[in-house]
Amino acid sequence: MEFRGIMGGFYRISEWIMRFSVTNVLWLLCSSPFFFFLLMKLLVMQQNFLNESITMNWAMGIVAPFTLFPATAAMFSVARKWVMGETDVKLLSTFFKSYKENYKQAMIGGIFYTFLFVIMYVDYTVYMTQLKSFQAIGFVMLGFLIVLFVSLFNFFSMVSHYHMKTVQLVKNSILLTLLRPLRIIMTTVVSGAILYFSLFKWPFLIIFFSGAVIAYYAFFNFYAVFQKMQDQHERAQEQTNEGEEADPDAEVPFDEVDNAPVKESVEENRYTSK
Numbered sequence: 001m002e003f004r005g006i007m008g009g010f011y012r013i014s015e016w017i018m019r020f021s022v023t024n025v026l027w028l029l030c031s032s033p034f035f036f037f038l039l040m041k042l043l044v045m046q047q048n049f050l051n052e053s054i055t056m057n058w059a060m061g062i063v064a065p066f067t068l069f070p071a072t073a074a075m076f077s078v079a080r081k082w083v084m085g086e087t088d089v090k091l092l093s094t095f096f097k098s099y100k101e102n103y104k105q106a107m108i109g110g111i112f113y114t115f116l117f118v119i120m121y122v123d124y125t126v127y128m129t130q131l132k133s134f135q136a137i138g139f140v141m142l143g144f145l146i147v148l149f150v151s152l153f154n155f156f157s158m159v160s161h162y163h164m165k166t167v168q169l170v171k172n173s174i175l176l177t178l179l180r181p182l183r184i185i186m187t188t189v190v191s192g193a194i195l196y197f198s199l200f201k202w203p204f205l206i207i208f209f210s211g212a213v214i215a216y217y218a219f220f221n222f223y224a225v226f227q228k229m230q231d232q233h234e235r236a237q238e239q240t241n242e243g244e245e246a247d248p249d250a251e252v253p254f255d256e257v258d259n260a261p262v263k264e265s266v267e268e269n270r271y272t273s274k
Contacts, residue, residue, distance in 0.1 A: 015087075022091045023078050024212040030071035030099065033063040061118060065110030072215070073106035074099035077160040077263075079215040083223055102159055108166045109155060113148065120145045151177040153187050156215070157222035161262055176225070183221040190217055 028035060041056035077098030081089045120141050127138030155173035158164065164172075177184050191214045198205040 019082070019087070019091065020212040020216075021208040023075055023095065023215075024208055024210065026091070026095050027071050027075040027211045028207065030074070031068045034060055034068040037063065061114050065107050065114055069110030069113075070099055070103045070106040072156050072211075073102040073159045075211060075215045076156040076219055077102065079212065079219045080157070080160045080223075082216060083220050098160065105166050105169070106156075106159055109159065109170055112166075112170055113152065113155070116148055117145070120148065147174065147177055150184055150188050153184060153191075153218040154222060157219045160219070161223075163263060180225050180229075183225045187218045187221045190214075 037056050037059040041053055041060070044052040044056060074095050078089070078091065078094050081087075081094060124138050124141040124145060127134050127141065131138075151173045154176050155169060158169050158173055162169070194205070194210055194214055198210040
């Protein structure tokens with residue numbers, strides 16, 4: 001019995017290794033143009049080729065909405081299935097079905113995010129290097145850049161989970177980042193640690209695990225936040241129906257999220273359309 005238990009544990013571990021590695025490789029392949037230009041940028045930076053480095057920045061910005069964003073949305077869709085208990089889904093069909101279904105929305109969101117990143121980065125650079133008397137504004141731009149980057153975790157989670165307009169997705173992703181920062185900070189710190197060890201300790205993790213593990217952890221935290229918000233919202237409704245004064249902390253400022261239909265799931269989901 002003990003031997004069977006050990007073998008069963010190894011089998012489950014091997015299954016998860018396979019799930020993460022296959023999904024991560026699919027993500028890299030579908031994002032390959034972006035990562036090609038990223039690799040080229042790192043190479044030219046080592047040679048101190050400034051103009052070529054700037055050219056690679058523009059190349060990454062151009063291809064990201066059409067490759068990186070749809071592929072990442074598909075990866076988050078697979079991670080969503082795992083978090084919600086559907087661990088035995090077919091990886092290839094789930095990934096490419098989600099890639100196709102979410103492509104347009106992820107692409108439009110990617111164009112919007114890239115446009116904002118470029119504007120804020122240019123402003124930050126100008127204020128920090130050319131208008132040094134206004135460096136305080138440069139630090140504000142840096143803060144906006146960080147918030148925008150961190151909100152991407154929520155954006156990809158919401159793309160994979162909700163039927164919602166792209167403008168609503170972007171708005172609520174940023175709003176959630178600002179109003180519910182604890183979980184997203186945890187996601188950012190853990191993701192940063194994973195990337196650090198992937199880049200400087202065990203590079204093979206980049207190919208087989210890093211992206212998929214980050215997506216799984218990011219959606220896990222995202223889902224926990226909205227479960228808590230849903231509970232608070234339900235309690236507030238019960239208090240209102242009973243004629244009591246609702247707890248201000250239980251107010252949910254995401255009405256369009258709370259009423260948005262979710263994408264199909266085998267498991268019964270709490271966020272069904274009301």
